[in-house]
Amino acid sequence: MTTEPDSLIRELHAPSVWPRSAVHAPGGDVSLAGVSLAELAAHHGTPVYVLDETEVRSRARAWRAALPDAEVVYAAKAFVCRAVVDWMAEEGLGLDVCSAGELELAATRGFPPERLVLHGNAKSPRDLGTALRLGVGRIVIDADSEIARIAAQVPPRTAQKVLVRVLPGIEAGAHPKVRTGAEGQKFGLSIANGDAEDAVVRVLGQPGLDLAGLHCHLGSQIASAEPYGEAVRRLVAFLARIRDRHGVTLSELDLGGGFAAAYLPGDPAPPPVAYGRRITDELTRSCAEFGFPLPRLTVEPGRSIMASAGVALYRVLSVKRTGGQVFVAVDGGMSDNPRPALYGARYTVRMVGRTTTAPMRATTVVGRHCEAGDVLAQDVELPEDVRPGDILAVPASGAYQVSMASGYNMTGRPPVVAVSGGRARLLLRRETFEDQRGRDVGV
């Protein structure tokens, strides 16, 4: 029997918000993969991020099953550490990386370099040098000025495979800051104004570069398959134009990532198969229309693999009633989750680790940082008697939180603990004052 409110019962049965292994445990606890969240908080301290390994792996597999003929490349920016590199290697995915650091991390685990894709709108000499040294599969060209720079570094009598990142002119994504498929932002080369075609011609003129195909990334948190269908249509039309005007038939089409995850119960988050079906149907149709051979497809999901596999745990430090609102302040905040402040992202929050009969009321969960905008979750339902010492769990925290964590206020970035088969293992330890002081080398 449970004393939990109906909303928690509903959430625990909405598998896209919590990992599928989440179940009630005695004493108001929730367990993930057979491991108690309250015990994890007690053992590792808070804030702590918990990652369900089986959930990550099964979502990676779902992508491979949805597009069996495509290459599935996990976007490491969502969250990466050595264990995640291994999981992706074992599940047969590639890795989308965007810095020398992410490249080096993959290399420490012997990740197959041909399955690495290097991105970035401004690749540093170190990024490019590392990519070429490690022999990455593809480098995605995002600016005209990169073309000669990359070509100049390629060893003689070899050719680096590249893709050109184009802007198909599609507005998609949950927030203006994460829409990258249309004009007026820093990524990609416009098809409409001719920049993309000019770049293709310049790449073709470089013997050190092997132009494999085109890339586009529409944006983030795209909860419909339609924009991907439209992108396929426009990119195949562009591939056909390149063939007709320049006599080359490019064989790869990388559609990027951006597939939505649910943050609140009921949020639309189509399964990989829904995106996969729309993409392959449109590819078949468009290629038939333009008489173009089916290109090899790549997708780069990040959030859709990682978000719902992660749960953040915080401890309540203070409760304040003011201005008609109840503020519950926790021991983390925008330094481990900048998404609410950046994009107005919404989350669901649950108290775990004790039962109560207190009624629920609207509460604002805030962080501990020196910003009035450090709000983790606005108007969430928490028991009226929530008090310092209570543990709050925030599901759907696996993507773009720890990877975007900062050193603000020197609170120390949180640890990440993986759970699977009833066991927990520490993946990333908490950042300590000694770590911070170690970088501070001047006086």
Ligand SMILES: Cc1ncc(COP(=O)(O)O)c(C=O)c1O
């Ligand atoms: C080039 C590229 N590919 C893939 C992704 C992954 O996006 P998401 O995590 O939304 O699937 C991103 C980030 O938005 C990106 O910039």
Ligand SMILES: N[C@@H](CCCC[NH3+])C(=O)O
């Ligand atoms: N960081 C973002 C989205 C951008 C992803 C990288 N291109 C988020 O948290 O939603």
